[in-house]
Amino acid sequence: xxxxxxxxxxxxxxxxxxxxxxxxxDRGLFVPERIPEISLQQLRNMCSMNYQQRAYAVMRNYLxxxxxxxxxxxxxxxxxxxxxxxTVAPVSFMDxxxxxxxxxxxxxxxxxxxxxxxxxxxxxRSLQKADEKRTVCILVATxxxxxxxxxxxxxxxxxTKILVFYxxxxxxKTQRLQMITQSGENVFVSGVIxxxxxxxxxxxxIFADAKFAEELDKRGYFLSSANSINxxxxxxxxxxxxxxxxxxxxxxxxLFGDSLTFAVPTGNFGDILAGWYAKQxxxxxxxxxxxxNQNNVLTDFIKSGTYDINRKFYTTISPSMDILVSSNxxxxxxxxxxxxxxxxxxxxxxxxxxxxxxxxxxxxxxxKDFDAGFASDAETKESxxxxxxxxxxxxxTHTATAWTILKKMRDAGEYTGPAIIVSTASPFKFSExxxxxxxxxxxxxxxSTEDLARYxxxxxxxxxxxxxxxxxxxxxxxxxxxxxxxxxxFLA
Ligand SMILES: *Cc1c(COP(=O)(O)O)cnc(C)c1O
Numbered sequence: 001x002x003x004x005x006x007x008x009x010x011x012x013x014x015x016x017x018x019x020x021x022x023x024x025x026d027r028g029l030f031v032p033e034r035i036p037e038i039s040l041q042q043l044r045n046m047c048s049m050n051y052q053q054r055a056y057a058v059m060r061n062y063l064x065x066x067x068x069x070x071x072x073x074x075x076x077x078x079x080x081x082x083x084x085x086x087t088v089a090p091v092s093f094m095d096x097x098x099x100x101x102x103x104x105x106x107x108x109x110x111x112x113x114x115x116x117x118x119x120x121x122x123x124x125r126s127l128q129k130a131d132e133k134r135t136v137c138i139l140v141a142t143x144x145x146x147x148x149x150x151x152x153x154x155x156x157x158x159x160t161k162i163l164v165f166y167x168x169x170x171x172x173k174t175q176r177l178q179m180i181t182q183s184g185e186n187v188f189v190s191g192v193i194x195x196x197x198x199x200x201x202x203x204x205x206i207f208a209d210a211k212f213a214e215e216l217d218k219r220g221y222f223l224s225s226a227n228s229i230n231x232x233x234x235x236x237x238x239x240x241x242x243x244x245x246x247x248x249x250x251x252x253x254x255l256f257g258d259s260l261t262f263a264v265p266t267g268n269f270g271d272i273l274a275g276w277y278a279k280q281x282x283x284x285x286x287x288x289x290x291x292x293n294q295n296n297v298l299t300d301f302i303k304s305g306t307y308d309i310n311r312k313f314y315t316t317i318s319p320s321m322d323i324l325v326s327s328n329x330x331x332x333x334x335x336x337x338x339x340x341x342x343x344x345x346x347x348x349x350x351x352x353x354x355x356x357x358x359x360x361x362x363x364x365x366x367x368k369d370f371d372a373g374f375a376s377d378a379e380t381k382e383s384x385x386x387x388x389x390x391x392x393x394x395x396x397t398h399t400a401t402a403w404t405i406l407k408k409m410r411d412a413g414e415y416t417g418p419a420i421i422v423s424t425a426s427p428f429k430f431s432e433x434x435x436x437x438x439x440x441x442x443x444x445x446x447x448s449t450e451d452l453a454r455y456x457x458x459x460x461x462x463x464x465x466x467x468x469x470x471x472x473x474x475x476x477x478x479x480x481x482x483x484x485x486x487x488x489x490f491l492a
Contacts, residue, residue: 001064003030003231006334007344015063016126019119019232020136022225023207027347028340029331030231035280036061038242043283044256047246051088052079054246055239061281062235065129074125078118078236082107084461089114089240091247091420094391098406099253100399100423101244101262108178109426109461110320111271112149114240115233119150120157122232123224127159134217137491138162138226139206141199143267143320144175145425147189148182150226155184161221163188163487165199168477170319174429174449174467181470188490191477195313197324202483203227212484221491228270229327237274238281244420245283254418259286261419263402266290266298267321269328271422276332276369286417287371289409291402293318296374298326303372305363307346308355317377317433318397320424325350333358336365371414373405380404381437384427388438394456396425397433428452428464 003018004011007028018030038046038058046054055075056068063071079088083105091099106113127136138160140150147164154162166179168191179189192199206212207223216222228234241262248254262285264272272288279285292299294314301307309324316322334343337359349356358366375383380397383404387393395403402421409415427434431452436444438455449460478486 001036001062002033004033005029005340006031006330007340007347009340014065014129015231016065016129019122019126019230020130020132020224022227022230027204027208028343029229029327031331031334032062035277035335038281038283040257040282043242043245046242047249047256049246051239051243052076054243055079055236058239058242058281059235066125070125074118074121077121082117083113089243091244091251092393093251093253094387094393096253097418099244099248099420100393100395101240101420102423103240104423104426104429106149107152107463108145108148109429109463110145110149111422111424112145113152115228115236116146116149116153116226118236119226119230119232120153120160124157124159126232132222134220134222136160136224137216137221137487139203139223139487140164140226141196141203142166142171143196143322144171145320146227148175148178151179151182151184151187151189154226155182155187157186161186161188161491162226163190163490165190165192165203165483167191167196167199168193170195170315170322172319172430172432174431174464175319177467177470180472180474181467182473188486189474190483190486192483193477193479195315196322197313198480200227200325200327202480206484206487209484212488215488216491219491227327228268234270234274234277234328237271238277241275241278241285242283248418248420257284258418259284261286261289261415261417262422263289263291263406263419264422265318265321265398265402265424266292267323267326269298269326269332271424272370273328273331279369280335287415288369289402289405289415290370290372291405292372292374293321293380293401294374294376295322295324297324298329299372299374301329302366302370305360306355306357307350309350310354317380317430318401320398321401332366333362336362371409373408375401375404381433381440383407384434384437385440388456394427394434394458395423396427397430397437398425399423400437426461426464428460
C-alpha cells in the first residue's frame with residue numbers, strides 16, 4: 001500500500017512519508033493508492049473486540065511499514081487512561097434506532113482527540129522511518145478544537161514543536177482559554193485577526209513558501225501539518241465508524257449486516273470522509289449525512305454540484321463548523337474521479353474564481369453515498385432543549401446540528417431506519433450556548449460551565465474545570481500577513 005498526491009498519481013510514496021509531510025509538495029493531499037477491504041467475517045470478528053483491537057484491525061491495512069508490535073504500541077499509547085472511559089468512543093442510545101457516538105471522552109473533550117492523541121506517535125515513528133534528523137514543526141490553523149487537541153497531543157513530545165493559529169473572534173471563550181493556557185516548552189499559540197479561512201489560508205501560504213522552507217531547513221527545522229489534511233489524522237477516524245457499527249450490533253439495535261446511517265457535523269470534511277472510507281472498505285453504511293450550520297456551502301454542493309465560496313461567512317454557535325473551504329473534499333473528488341488533472345482543474349478554479357462545478361457523473365457518485373442539510377442556530381438551540389427535555393440527553397451545539405438535520409429528514413419520511421449521530425464535543429465545551437438553549441429566559445452574559453453543571457446535575461469534565469484560574473501564556477494576535485514572522489520568531 002503506497003500513497004500519492006490528489007494532484008499527481010505518478011509519484012508513489014510510503015505511508016510514513018505521507019504522515020511526515022502532511023501536505024504534498026504540489027499542494028495536493030495524500031491518498032492511499034487503493035482502499036483496502038474488510039470482509040464481513042472480519043467485521044463480525046471486530047464485534048467481539050475492544051476499541052484498541054478494532055483500531056488495529058482497521059489501521060494495519062493502511063500502514064504496511066509499521067510492524068504489528070509497533071502499531072499495537074502506538075494504539076495503546078493513544079487510547080488509554082487519557083480517555084475518561086475504557087471504551088474510548090462509546091455509543092449512547094437515545095431510543096431504539098438513534099444513538100450518539102461520543103467522540104469527546106479524550107483530554108480536550110472534543111472529537112479531534114481521537115486523531116490527535118494518535119498522530120504524535122504515528123508521526124515520531126514516521127520520522128524515524130524516514131531517517132529525518134530535523135525537528136518537525138507542526139503548524140496548525142484551527143477553528144477551535146484542533147488547536148487545543150494538537151497542543152495536548154504534541155506538548156513536550158521530543159523532536160517536535162507546535163505552533164497554533166486560531167481566528168481571534170471565531171472561537172468560544174472556553175476554546176480560547178484552553179489554548180492560551182497550554183503548558184509545554186515546545187508550544188506557541190497566537191490569534192489571527194480574521195476568520196478560520198484567513199488562518200487556514202495563512203498557514204497554507206507559509207507551507208507553500210519554498211524560500212521560507214529553505215531558511216527553516218538551515219535552522220534544522222521543517223514544517224508539517226496536524227490539520228485534518230494529514231493522512232495520520234484521517235486514518236484513526238475511520239476506526240470509530242467500525243466501532244459504532246459493532247456497538248450497535250452488540251446492543252441489539254441492528255442485526256449484523258444491516259446498514260446504518262451516520263449524521264455527521266461537518267466542517268473541514270475530515271470526520272465524514274473517514275466514514276466514507278469506512279463505507280468503501282465494506283462497512284454497511286446506508287448514507288452519510290453531511291450536516292452543516294448556516295455556512296452551508298457543502299449542502300449546496302451536494303445538492304447542486306457547484307462548490308461556491310462567494311457568499312457571506314457566518315459566525316455561529318457551532319464554530320468548529322464555520323468553514324467555507326472544506327479541504328478534505330479534494331480527497332473525495334480524487335477517489336471518485338480517479339483523475340488528478342480533473343482535481344487540479346477544480347482546485348485551480350476554486351483558487352481563481354472561488355467556485356467550481358463537477359461533472360454530473362461525479363455528483364451522481366457523491367449523492368449515492370452522501371446526503372446533506374443545514375440547520376440555523378435557532379433550530380439547533382431548540383433541538384438541544386427538546387432532546388434534553390424528552391430524554392435528558394445533553395448535546396453540544398455541533399452534535400445538535402446533526403440531530404436537527406436527521407430529525408428533519410426523518411420527519412420528511414427519509415431515513416426512517418437506524419442512525420448514529422456523531423457527537424463531536426462535550427456540551428460543557430460550549431456551555432454558554434447550551435445553557436441559553438436550555439434556558440432561553442436567562443440573560444446569556446457570563447453563563448459558565450458551572451451553571452450548566454448545576455442546572456443539569458452533571459459534572460464538568462476534569463479538563464474543563466478551573467480554566468479561568470490557569471495562567472495565560474499566549475496573549476498575542478497577529479494580522480494574517482504577520483503569521484510568517486511569528487513562526488520565524490518562534491523558530492529563531
Ligand atoms: C472539527 C469539528 C467538527 C468538524 O469536523 P471536520 O472533520 O472538520 O468536518 C465538528 N464538531 C466539532 C466539535 C469539531 O471540533
